[in-house]
Amino acid sequence: MFNLAILSRGSALYSTQSLFRAARLRNYNVRVIDHQLCHLLIDGDHPQVYYEGEKLVGVDAVIPRIGASMTDYGAAVIRHFELMGVYTATRSEALLLARDKLKCLQYLSANGVPVPRTFIAGSPAAVPYLVEKLGGAPVVIKMLESTHGVGVILAESLQTAVSLAEVFAKLNQPVILQEYIAEAAGSDVRAFVVGRSVVASMIRVAAAGEFRSNLHRGAESFNVKLTHHETNLVLKATRLLGLQIAGVDLLRSDRGPLVMEVNASPGLEGIENTTGVDIAGAIIDNTYAGASRLRGKKR
CATH class of the missing domain: 3.30.470.20 (ATP-grasp fold, B domain)
Incomplete structure (x- = not known):
């Protein structure tokens, strides 16, 4: 029996449920684990993960669904599974990068x-020059940590761009200035x-x-x-x-x-509903194949 764990803080979320159903359809043993409640043992011997008061054993593969606010600890949990020899569908270093x-x-x-032309502004004083180098306003202003469009702003004038950079500076946040692709x-x-x-x-x-x-x-x-x-x-x-x-x-x-x-850690709901593609099933199949390859290397 293939034993799969989905790391997710929300067992009722669409993506988590879609993956869970796809695994059950394949008769896999699957459970949802809240990675925030995983406790990592480091003792100089064999790394272990404890969850709900018990040591996790027999896990063949892990599919991480790590939210942006839990990136660092989520990556640490993934890394611990990697050290235990468990296949992880997303590697810890790849998530962090x-x-x-x-x-x-x-x-x-x-x-x-190829990426959009982008400047990282270390000081608000440089913003007028940087906006000019990007071709002038409008420009897109981003925070280093943004998701679902939060922290992403279209500055339609130079003054707006400068004002936003000043606010970011007060928050000790560097500002990302990116060209606006009008077309x-x-x-x-x-x-x-x-x-x-x-x-x-x-x-x-x-x-x-x-x-x-x-x-x-x-x-x-x-x-x-x-x-x-x-x-x-x-x-x-x-x-x-x-x-x-x-x-x-x-x-x-x-x-x-x-x-x-x-x-x-892309969401499944929008793209599955738009395209009709069983993406969750593809993820489960790819994870099973990866875990099987890893098992073969251990023999």
């Missing part, structure tokens, strides 16, 4: 992945990668009066077919980051597709 927006963009760009017209493409394949893709179009194309903010979504170039770009980005499961967000610009972000 993808969650660090600045480091992720630096790494992708250094390896030839994308408030839309982006989400490509869902499982293993070495893009299993589904959709285009998201922002609601009227909104430039952020997050479904949580009322955007509409439609099934879309990626070009051959876009597919190769998406797979290259996930391969570089070491991710088996990822949501890659693309902007279609006049100079070609640009990777805006790589999500290491």
